[in-house]
Every structure is written in structure tokens, then in C-alpha cells.
Amino acid sequence: MPAQEPPYLAGLNPPQRDAVLTTDGPVLVLSGAGTGKTRVLITRLAHLIHARKAWPSQVLAVTFTNRAAREMRGRVGELIGAMADDFWLGTFHAIAARMLRRHAELVGLKSNFTILDADDQLRLIKQLIQADGIDEKRWPARMLLSAIERWKDRALRPEQVKSDPAAGLANGAMAKLYADYQARLITLNACDFGDLLAHLIRIFQDHPDVLAEWQQRFHYILVDEYQDTNVAQYLWLRLLAQTRRNLCVVGDEDQSIYGWRGAEIGNILEFSKHFPEAVTIRLEQNYRSTGHILAAASGLIARNQDRLGKTLWTEADAGVPVQVAGVWDGEEEARRIADEIEALQRAGRLLDSIAVLVRAGFQTREFEERFLTIGLAYRVVGGPRFYERQEVRDAVAYLRLVRSPEDDLAFERIVNVPKRGLGDASLRTLTVTARGLGISLMAAASRLIGTDELKPAARKALSNLVEDFNRWRAMADGLAPEELAETLLDESGYTAMWQADKSPDAPGRLENLKELVRALEEFDTLEAFLEHVALVSERAEDTETPQATIMTLHAAKGLEFDCVFLPGWEDGLFPSQRSMDENGTRGLEEERRLAYVGITRARVQAMITYAANRRIHGQWQSALPSRFLEDLPAEHLNRDQTAGMPAAFGGSSWNTRTTPSWGAPRGRAPMLDARATVIDVPHRPVADHAVGARVFHQKFGYGRVSAVEGDKLDIDFETSGRKKVMAGFVTAS
Ligand code: ATP
Ligand code: MG
Numbered sequence: 001m002p003a004q005e006p007p008y009l010a011g012l013n014p015p016q017r018d019a020v021l022t023t024d025g026p027v028l029v030l031s032g033a034g035t036g037k038t039r040v041l042i043t044r045l046a047h048l049i050h051a052r053k054a055w056p057s058q059v060l061a062v063t064f065t066n067r068a069a070r071e072m073r074g075r076v077g078e079l080i081g082a083m084a085d086d087f088w089l090g091t092f093h094a095i096a097a098r099m100l101r102r103h104a105e106l107v108g109l110k111s112n113f114t115i116l117d118a119d120d121q122l123r124l125i126k127q128l129i130q131a132d133g134i135d136e137k138r139w140p141a142r143m144l145l146s147a148i149e150r151w152k153d154r155a156l157r158p159e160q161v162k163s164d165p166a167a168g169l170a171n172g173a174m175a176k177l178y179a180d181y182q183a184r185l186i187t188l189n190a191c192d193f194g195d196l197l198a199h200l201i202r203i204f205q206d207h208p209d210v211l212a213e214w215q216q217r218f219h220y221i222l223v224d225e226y227q228d229t230n231v232a233q234y235l236w237l238r239l240l241a242q243t244r245r246n247l248c249v250v251g252d253e254d255q256s257i258y259g260w261r262g263a264e265i266g267n268i269l270e271f272s273k274h275f276p277e278a279v280t281i282r283l284e285q286n287y288r289s290t291g292h293i294l295a296a297a298s299g300l301i302a303r304n305q306d307r308l309g310k311t312l313w314t315e316a317d318a319g320v321p322v323q324v325a326g327v328w329d330g331e332e333e334a335r336r337i338a339d340e341i342e343a344l345q346r347a348g349r350l351l352d353s354i355a356v357l358v359r360a361g362f363q364t365r366e367f368e369e370r371f372l373t374i375g376l377a378y379r380v381v382g383g384p385r386f387y388e389r390q391e392v393r394d395a396v397a398y399l400r401l402v403r404s405p406e407d408d409l410a411f412e413r414i415v416n417v418p419k420r421g422l423g424d425a426s427l428r429t430l431t432v433t434a435r436g437l438g439i440s441l442m443a444a445a446s447r448l449i450g451t452d453e454l455k456p457a458a459r460k461a462l463s464n465l466v467e468d469f470n471r472w473r474a475m476a477d478g479l480a481p482e483e484l485a486e487t488l489l490d491e492s493g494y495t496a497m498w499q500a501d502k503s504p505d506a507p508g509r510l511e512n513l514k515e516l517v518r519a520l521e522e523f524d525t526l527e528a529f530l531e532h533v534a535l536v537s538e539r540a541e542d543t544e545t546p547q548a549t550i551m552t553l554h555a556a557k558g559l560e561f562d563c564v565f566l567p568g569w570e571d572g573l574f575p576s577q578r579s580m581d582e583n584g585t586r587g588l589e590e591e592r593r594l595a596y597v598g599i600t601r602a603r604v605q606a607m608i609t610y611a612a613n614r615r616i617h618g619q620w621q622s623a624l625p626s627r628f629l630e631d632l633p634a635e636h637l638n639r640d641q642t643a644g645m646p647a648a649f650g651g652s653s654w655n656t657r658t659t660p661s662w663g664a665p666r667g668r669a670p671m672l673d674a675r676a677t678v679i680d681v682p683h684r685p686v687a688d689h690a691v692g693a694r695v696f697h698q699k700f701g702y703g704r705v706s707a708v709e710g711d712k713l714d715i716d717f718e719t720s721g722r723k724k725v726m727a728g729f730v731t732a733s
Pocket of ligand 2: 038
């Protein structure tokens with residue numbers, strides 16, 4: 001150690017400093033959000049070099065995303081200069097791929113092996129399903145593929161899965177399918193993402209000399225977000241760290257949010273069992289958030305049973321309470337948040353420091369539309385913008401083709417989606433005919449079905465498609481755009497295609513399709529909608545100017561923003577019904593951790609909103625505020641009692657009673673429609689609504705109260721049946 005203390009240590013608190021300076025032996029830094037875990041890792045990288053403990057090429061640092069790796073490299077670079085380029089720093093996948101290329105031949109691959117993407121994987125598994133005579137309708141390819149992936153997450157090889165419950169899928173043919181899939185990959189000189197680690201683990205186990213070489217090389221190993229590692233990642237790390245044992249992992253069990261993708265929270269909880277001599281360091285001072293934000297998040301996560309528990313404190317001011325506001329529906333939610341963002345901008349905040357964090361992908365649409373309408377620059381991180389998503393594009397292609405049969409691009413996109421048995425040969429005939437006659441593909445299709453140029457099955461399929469479009473076109477003028485879209489998606493089998501799909505992303509795609517139908521309701525004509533889509537898609541990507549970020553909570557892990565908006569806190573949406581149905585209390589606790597991740601992304605202010613009405617599964621539902629709102633300690637909240645009310649009636653912005661660092665208070669645009677009179681007044685005395693009372697609800701009409709449970713009412717509506725609604729959303733009639 002140099003005599004004078006290196007500058008990078010300045011400013012670290014004592015436990016952080018310990019975490020940096022305890023270089024040798026296993027170290028677990030287990031602590032809450034924003035306590036400087038990532039900062040410790042970065043400083044530790046710099047320290048290892050500065051103290052001449054190792055050369056950068058002898059240090060392995062693993063992060064969760066490529067973006068995190070880039071950022072970390074940049075920040076260490078500021079501390080130690082160009083040497084930072086030589087670290088083995090990246091995601092598990094990136095590092096494993098680099099290592100595997102050196103030993104590919106040991107598992108029967110060449111060093112130039114291909115890494116398959118999800119589409120390739122699926123195509124391959126489908127071929128094998130057919131070859132093995134498995135009924136794909138009963139056992140969808142994606143479902144079987146995910147079973148294989150989960151096995152790989154647990155580092156299980158085909159010969160080890162025979163007694164696993166998932167081996168019973170496909171009438172017991174799964175273990176063979178897995179073996180066939182692996183064999184096929186080798187013939188193709190390819191592997192999938194899961195294989196990168198699985199192959200390495202196998203190589204390390206079968207070739208001690210190779211393992212020893214890597215154990216020699218890596219003097220120090222560092223891992224961020226350790227709570228979300230899976231079993232294969234743990235085994236791989238353990239093998240690499242076995243001899244030198246200089247493994248430093250940092251994480252927060254309260255932020256484990258990838259259980260559904262194979263993450264094993266036990267890895268972090270049992271680190272001290274796995275490495276008995278490990279030093280555990282806890283960081284308790286949070287440097288990211290204000291007092292209110294931290295206390296609100298801590299109160300929420302304290303409701304989880306399955307946790308170690310920890311105390312967090314901050315020297316920062318209490319700041320502004322977490323704002324909680326009820327709104328009428330998703331549209332108002334988007335308008336409200338956009339207004340708040342504009343106020344923040346006027347008060348001097350940069351858009352870059354503002355994020356909207358959603359639970360489900362479909363939620364981005366309303367924000368995107370609103371932001372586009374008012375010209376607020378935004379980016380969607382971690383996924384395509386709404387109208388660029390595959391299923392949305394497919395659906396829009398159907399609509400375009402109804403409006404304009406000449407639209408060959410749309411035709412090509414959907415002609416065999418869902419599969420109609422129109423193979424490459426038929427498509428070639430179609431294209432040749434169209435070119436030869438100078439007509440559109442649709443027109444060529446109409447002609448070809450009257451000839452015998454196509455095989456009978458293909459001719460029949462094409463003829464059905466042409467008939468379908470003729471029918472849809474004939475009905476188009478008589479239907480509202482959203483009704484037309486529903487009919488198209490239904491009758492074409494497109495929705496059914498995704499319903500049959502058992503992959504993890506299929507439910508999200510179905511939600512996007514429903515959201516698209518909802519979007520259509522806002523347009524009088526199909527033309528107006530298509531025009532809108534064209535303009536929205538045209539918007540050029542501009543990364544220079546500051547932009548607000550829209551992203552999912554999952555993608556936001558590890559990041560921080562000054563101002564964070566958390567929309568859609570309604571039971572069923574967040575916590576997600578699916579998670580609770582599939583995993584019970586465990587699912588609910590993972591959802592609560594996700595909520596904790598969300599709130600703790602905020603430095604200065606956080607705003608949670610919930611809508612009284614949300615269209616889910618194509619139907620308006622009166623939504624109940626998220627149960628997580630009840631977990632938040634009231635003294636750290638500012639509940640907006642008059643959400644959606646015009647300013648003249650006392651409608652408040654979330655900053656009116658708070659510090660001037662917020663956007664300037666301002667009135668809302670007058671909105672004197674009927675809605676304002678019934679808008680959310682949470683916790684209104686329920687005595688107003690006794691059992692038997694006749695009430696009126698803006699969306700569901702008249703009904704009679706049949707049960708009262710706190711501030712929730714069961715109401716038998718005259719036209720829409722029994723529903724549970726918040727007392728604040730009905731008026732006595
Ligand atoms: P998460 O759990 O969300 O990943 P984390 O524990 O990794 O959070 P960091 O992102 O490393 O926390 O740090 C949170 C913020 O606090 C960062 O802006 C960081 O620069 C700052 N910070 C951390 N430690 C200190 C310190 N000792 N002094 C001042 N600021 C600090
Ligand atoms: Mg971090």
C-alpha cells in the first residue's frame with residue numbers, strides 16, 4: 001500500500017472502506033438499495049490495481065447487464081485510466097462466451113460456434129418436436145424450450161433430468177428431446193445462451209487442467225446484483241474461485257426480482273454456508289434517496305416474511321413525501337404524469353433525470369402517446385416502443401391490408417402468420433405472378449386461387465385468406481375501428497396463435513394486442529388510426545437531446561433517477577395477478593420486492609398513481625388500488641385527495657405543499673366534465689353506502705350495494721352485473 005491514502009477512498013464510509021480494503025478471501029456485501037454496493041465494487045476494482053494486488057487482466061467482474069458493464073468500465077476508467085480496458089468485465093453471458101471460444105473443442109464445438117437467438121432456438125426445437133412425433137398443439141414448442149432453459153439454469157444435463165418433474169412433459173419425452181436438442185446444436189456448431197455456462201461448467205468438471213488455468217488467472221472475482229444469480233452461475237463462480245477464494249459478491253436479497261427466470265435467492269442467503277470463512281459486510285447508510293422515500297420503501301419491504309431484515313438510514317433531508325394519487329383511468333394517468341414532468345422541466349429538472357417505471361410492457365403505450373402529443377422527448381429502454389413490437393406490427397399489418405389491398409409489405413408480413421401452410425414455394429409463385437402482371441400480391445392471390453398453379457392445400461389456404469379479407473373489407477365501414485380490429489384478430493387466428501403459445505412472453509404480447517384495441521377506441525376511423533401509427537413510427541431516434549425514460553421495473557434495477565413515476569398500482573396489475581396465481585405468497589413477495597426496487601430508484605421524488613378504471617382483457621374493470629399502497633407508512637406519503645379535480649375545485653399538484661425544489665405549483669387545465677364530480681376521493685366514509693343503497697358509478701351505471709368491506713363495495717349493477725369497486729367512486733343516487 002502506498003503511504004498516502006489514495007484519493008478514491010476519500011468519501012467512503014467505514015464499512016464501505018472495509019468492503020474495498022478486505023481484498024482477500026470471500027466477502028459478501030449484503031445491504032439495501034442505494035447504500036453504495038456498486039460504488040464499492042468500482043472502487044474495489046481501482047484499489048486492486050492501485051495496490052498492485054493484480055493486473056486488470058487477472059480480475060473478473062460480472063455485472064447484470066451490458067449497460068451496467070459499460071458504465072462500470074467508464075467509472076473505473078476515471079479512476080485508473082486506460083488500464084480499465086483490460087479487466088474481464090461484462091455480463092455472465094459475454095464473459096462465458098469469451099472463455100468458451102478457447103475450449104470449444106472440448107465439448108465438440110469449433111471456436112467459431114454460433115450463439116443462437118430465441119427465434120433460432122424455437123425453430124430448432126420445433127423440428128425436433130416434429131421428428132419425435134410430439135403433438136405440438138398439446139405441448140407447445142415454447143413451453144418445452146423453457147423447460148430446457150430452466151434445466152440449464154440449474155446446470156442439469158440431459159442425463160440428469162430423468163427424475164425431474166418437468167421430465168414428465170410431452171408424455172415423458174422431455175429428457176430425450178433435451179438430449180436431441182443438445183446433439184443437434186453440436187452438429188450445427190452452435191449453442192444457446194444457457195449453454196455458454198453449462199458447457200464451461202462441464203469442461204471445468206471434466207478437465208481439471210483447464211479449470212486450474214482459469215483459477216490461476218483470476219486472482220480476484222467480483223459480482224454485482226448477486227441476489228439474481230441462478231444455480232449455474234453460482235456453480236461457475238464457485239469453480240473459478242475455489243483455490244484463491246477471493247470472491248466478492250454484493251447484493252440485496254430484497255431486490256431479488258428474477259425468480260421467474262431461474263434466479264435463486266438462496267445463493268445470496270447462503271453465501272456464508274457456501275464459503276464459511278466469508279466476511280459479511282453490511283452497509284446501512286443510503287446515499288441515494290431522501291428520508292421520506294427511503295422510509296416509505298423500507299416500510300413496504302418490511303411486510304415481506306422471507307427476508308433477513310435490515311436498517312437503512314440517510315443523512316439526507318426528509319424531502320418531499322411520496323406522492324400517491326388516484327386517477328380516473330389510464331389516459332388521465334398519462335396526462336397527469338406528463339403534466340407533472342412538464343412542471344418539473346419548468347422548474348429546471350432535466351428530462352434525463354426523470355423516469356416512468358411500469359410493471360407491464362403494455363403500459364408504455366399511453367405514456368408514449370401522451371408524450372408524443374405534447375412533444376415531450378422520451379425513450380423506451382429495454383424493449384421496442386409500443387408500435388414497434390412484433391405483435392402490434394402484425395396486427396397493424398392486418399388493418400393496413402383491410403384498408404389497402406395493395407400494401408404488399410403488410411401482405412408479406414401476415415400471409416403466413418399465423419401459419420396457414422403457405423410455404424416458400426407458394427410464396428414464390430405469388431411473387432412471380434404479381435411481378436409478371438404488375439399487380440399487388442393480394443390481387444395475385446385472387447387470381448392464383450382460380451388456377452391450378454398452386455398445390456391444392458396452398459390454394460385452399462390462400463383462398464380462405466382472400467375471402468377473409470374480402471369479408472373484413474366489406475364490414476369495415478359498418479364497424480368502429482376497435483370492433484374491426486377485434487374481429488380481425490379473432491377470425492384470423494392471430495390472437496389464438498399467441499394464446500396457444502406457452503412461452504413466458506406470450507401473455508405480455510396478448511396484453512399488447514388488447515392495448516392496441518383500446519388505442520383504436522380513441523379514433524373515429526381506421527384511416528385516422530393508421531395515419532397516427534405511421535407518424536408515431538416515423539419519429540427519428542434522437543439520442544442527443546435529454547429524454548425522459550420509460551422502462552419496466554425489472555429493467556430499472558441498479559439505476560437511479562431524480563424523479564420517478566410509478567403508475568398502475570392496482571391489484572392485479574401490480575402486484576401482477578399472474579405472479580400471485582402461479583406462485584402464491586412467493587410470487588407476491590417477489591412483486592413486493594419489485595415495488596421496493598421501483599421506489600428506491602428515486603433520489604428526490606417518487607409519485608405513485610393508480611387508476612379507478614383499467615381496461616384489462618378487453619373489458620373495463622373497476623380497479624382496486626394496489627395492496628402495496630396499504631404497506632406504505634402513511635406518515636411518508638402525501639395522498640392526493642382530489643386527483644383529477646380541476647384546479648378551481650382545489651385540485652393539487654404533488655408539489656403544492658412541499659419544498660420549492662419541486663416543479664412550480666400550477667393549476668390544471670379546466671376540465672369541467674362529468675367525471676370530475678365522481679373522481680377518486682379515497683377513504684371516503686363508507687357509511688354513505690350501506691348495504692341495499694342505490695348508487696351510481698360513472699362507468700357501470702346504477703346498482704345496489706350488496707356488501708361493504710372497508711372502503712370496498714360489492715355492487716350489483718343493473719346492466720353490468722356484480723363488481724367490486726372503491727366506495728370513493730360511486731355516488732348515492
Ligand atoms: P442498488 O441496490 O440500487 O444497486 P447500490 O447499493 O449499488 O444501489 P450505488 O448505486 O452504488 O448503490 O450508490 C447509490 C448512490 O449513492 C450513487 O449515486 C452513489 O454515487 C452514491 N454513494 C454511494 N456511496 C457514497 C458515499 N460514500 N458518499 C457519497 N455518495 C455515495
Ligand atoms: Mg447497485
